[in-house]
Amino acid sequence: MIAVRRFLKVLAVWLAAMAIPVAAQDSMPPAPYAYNQLADPQQEAAAQDLMETLRCLKCQSQSIADSDAPMAGDMRHQVRTRIAAGEEPEAVRAWLVARYGDYVSYAPTVSKTTWPLFAVPLLLVLLAGFILWRRLRTRS
Template sequence: MMRALLTFAALIAIAVSGPVAAQDTMPPAPYAYTQLEDPALEAKASELMNTLRCLKCQSQSINDSDAPMAGDMRHQVRTKILAGEDPDAIRSWLVERYGDYVSYQPEVSSTTWPLFAIPALLILIALLVLLRRLGRRRHEGDE
């Protein structure tokens, strides 16, 4: 009975770790670390990649990150640029696939409008408070 349990546990460990280990040993995508031959297309791809966030690192763009996922995203961007796709269309595709968080340049949408509205509202409130205080000081000085 104990031998059967150990065999079963070993089989489960192999089944679980096999796919995970395979992901680390997979070769990187062709354009993950290789630039495009056309300097103009590479510049366009690089400009876009600098505005996209690595989802693993969270503090680096996919252009700066060494994470395998960032390499896959660089490959996707370069492949699509090479195919003649517009950078805005590529950004939209990535946002649709990974969510608004992937872009360092979020667009105003139903989910991101508070990011734009709240700072403007706070500035407006600060200005109103400041004007009100200045108005009180003027009235106190007149008396």
């Protein structure tokens, strides 16, 4: 009985210690450029255009421009900071893809890992056309 109580106390202390970092993450202030636009309208337009083509990794169905997730805010901050520093939008996209993977981009490029996404639909269309051609040929 004493061992069970001691175990429960240790478990309660451990769970409380594990909850502190999680609580601290939610209370962190957003990055400066997460919700503030750049002063230069051309740079802000370039950043906005880029942010609309990048996927929020937490929401997965929204762009980082539309998402209110803290991670999307951090990504918006990174995009705006890099564009304000003079980087080209495609260089920023390449950096984000290198950091988070091809999934972050709504416009994936053909690479070693993404070629099946482009090839399989084409093969399915060709297969359906072949089957249709064979059926029509045997009926006539």
